[in-house]
Amino acid sequence: MKEYLHTLSSPFDSFLENHILSSTYYMICEETKEIGYYAIYHHELLTQFYIHRSFQMHSQMLFNQVLEQHAIKSLFVPTCDELFTSLSLDHEFIIERQAYFFQDSQKDLNGSDVRKDEVFRPANLEDLQTIQHICGDFLNNYEESITSGQLFAYYRGPQLLGIGIVEKSKMFENMGSIGMFTNGAFRQQGVGRTIITQLREWCSQQGIKPISGCWYYNEASKRTLESAGMVTKTRLLHMKTTS
Numbered sequence: 717m718k719e720y721l722h723t724l725s726s727p728f729d730s731f732l733e734n735h736i737l738s739s740t741y742y743m744i745c746e747e748t749k750e751i752g753y754y755a756i757y758h759h760e761l762l763t764q765f766y767i768h769r770s771f772q773m774h775s776q777m778l779f780n781q782v783l784e785q786h787a788i789k790s791l792f793v794p795t796c797d798e799l800f801t802s803l804s805l806d807h808e809f810i811i812e813r814q815a816y817f818f819q820d821s822q823k824d825l826n827g828s829d830v831r832k833d834e835v836f837r838p839a840n841l842e843d844l845q846t847i848q849h850i851c852g853d854f855l856n857n858y859e860e861s862i863t864s865g866q867l868f869a870y871y872r873g874p875q876l877l878g879i880g881i882v883e884k885s886k887m888f889e890n891m892g893s894i895g896m897f898t899n900g901a902f903r904q905q906g907v908g909r910t911i912i913t914q915l916r917e918w919c920s921q922q923g924i925k926p927i928s929g930c931w932y933y934n935e936a937s938k939r940t941l942e943s944a945g946m947v948t949k950t951r952l953l954h955m956k957t958t959s
Contacts, residue, residue: 717753720766721887726796726950728817729929730883730893735792736763737886744778746771754782760789765800772799779803783957791955801953809955813932818946820926825913825945831872836914839869839879846876854897855881868918870911877902880911882919885927892924896940908937912944 739755744767751771755764765782767775782788793804794817830836839847839862847858847869861867861881868880878898885891896911912928919926928946930937938948 717887719768720764723766723799724794724796725798726817726819727885727888727891727925727927728794728796728950728952729815729927730885731815731929732763732792732794732817732952733885733887733893735761739763742782752778756786756788757792760787762786762788762791765803767799775799775803776806779806783807789957791953791957793953793955794950795953796950804953804955807955807957809957812954812956813951814954815929815932815952816938816948817950817952818928818930818941818948820916820919821945821947823945830870830910830914834870834872834877836868836870836880836911838865839867843869843876847879850876850899851879851897854879868911868915870907870914875899875902877907878911880915882915882924882926884924888927890924891927892919894919894926894928908940909944912941912946916945 735757736755739757741753741755743750744752744754752767753764754762754766757763762782765779767778791804791809792814793800795801841859841862844858844862855861858867866882870877870879876899878896880894880896883893885893894912894915896908896915898907916926928941930941932951
């Protein structure tokens with residue numbers, strides 16, 4: 717996988733990473749020599765396909781064998797993976813745009829500092845009830861995110877304006893996916909932008925490169941991430957077989 721990661725033109729966020737790491741892995745071999753691997757999520761979603769460069773003349777044939785052998789129904793294809801993207805585009809798949817993946821522009825931003833009557837800090841268990849009430853099912857397990865040091869709370873006085881999260885990557889070294897949730901009563905007031913910029917700053921202090929993602933059709937999240945200094949050149953495509 718380390719070899720595979722070095723071939724990518726950009727990283728991807730925790731959404732795709734979690735699908736990949738939860739997949740079942742298969743080795744591709746020529747006789748006794750390992751020449752690549754692929755991964756399938758929930759028996760039907762292809763999340764990885766990689767062949768060593770010296771054997772890529774066989775990649776189309778092997779890719780087709782994988783599709784047929786496992787009766788693949790769909791694929792998660794990040795456009796930063798040139799081989800996987802090209803092999804998928806050789807087929808007449810139905811293509812849906814799933815997500816944007818973002819990287820840090822490394823641009824300094826003005827006007828996103830926390831005000832004097834506000835505080836942005838790591839969340840603690842005393843925040844748990846308030847966070848659950850305001851943020852609902854945004855995350856699966858708030859308590860685990862708090863105790864692992866991944867969750868941040870943004871307050872103005874007693875009011876929770878929103879939360880931020882940093883999920884350290886298990887695949888990419890020194891990278892972490894950042895995201896935020898804004899209290900519905902304080903939306904369109906720059907809260908999300910401030911949370912993302914604060915998370916960018918925290919990541920920088922920890923030696924972590926921030927990455928992020930959002931659903932392709934969530935224009936509000938895309939605008940917030942871009943206004944907070946994140947940029948996107950990568951898409952996640954959800955391709956579906958026609959069979």
